Amino acid sequence: MTYLQLFFEFFKTGLFAVGGGMATIPFLREIAEKYPWYTTADLIDMIAISESTPGPVGVNMATFAGYMAGSFLGALVATLSLVLPSYLVILIIARMMTAFRDNKYVNYAFTGLRPAVVALMGSAALSIFKIAFCHDAPVNELLNNIDIKAIVLFIIMFLTMHILAAPRFKRYKLHPVIYIAVGAIAGIVL
């Protein structure tokens, strides 16, 4: 294993995986087949662990794969190579956005884009909800797999944060991490 190969493979992954962390999985599988760093079976564990530890899942998976290839230095090289292309691309786009901020066509484009992105977020949220409330069952099995306990906990938490978000309760607003902690504790206790 050379660090140069590691740099090259993860730079490629960062450059060609469009659409977020999950889009890197096909590239990670190719790496598993091409190099002796980790196996496809390892990859499944890596995905599970990356989803269950703090941090964006795409970054976690790259760090994990890099660690398997070359321990700490490997993890560092893989992660930095993964994020380098998007850093450079976004710098260019951010510069362009600053330059074209007052361009009317750019503003028109964003009036169409914003509602569409809310829709994309909504559909991404639905797939997360399916995992949390229906054990990620296929569509025709959703109703048979409903996790009532999860839904009750969800409703309690959502109502709490929704009420506390109202302007008159502003000073009682809780930080998201409180809800995450309560969730973890509830999960162990219930």
Add this chain to the structure above:
Amino acid sequence: MKELIDLYVSFFKVGILTFGGGMAMLPMLTSELVEKRKWVTEEEILDYFAIGQCTPGIIAVNTATFVGYKRRKALGGLMTTLGVISPSIIIITIVAAFLGNISDNPYVQKALWGIRVAACALILEGILKIGRKGIKDAFGVIIFLLAFLAVLFLGVKSVIIVIIAIIVGIAYGIIRAKGVVK
């Protein structure tokens, strides 16, 4: 100098509090960047997510670079990017080195079940909040509904949705500017 450190620290916090993909980051971004630091607006976060959908790389990193660039150009972007990836490097290294298969542990499984439920509630609240900024008129409602149905029932890819939304937005803007539609 202080702001550069603040940028790193803020994104370190966002990174360590994000469980899952880019979407799960939304509640942390609004709480830390919009409400606490007031570095960006909710509209800008929406724009960054939109661009992140169709540009290479992890959406969390793309968003971080944008916010950093807005405050302190390339150096700011570097600090936020390093901030958001630092927790992963530390935590995953520890997990990979010492803990082995942490996700097989029954207590971890149970805690994760609750964390997922909490994340769902946070995400729904986040979308409702940011949705009010993103959908402002009848045109917005129509675009939202069409895009949502296209993804849900036809499985249209995000990149395609983004490209079509840009074209429709520009076309609508031009038509409206010409006074055809009031």
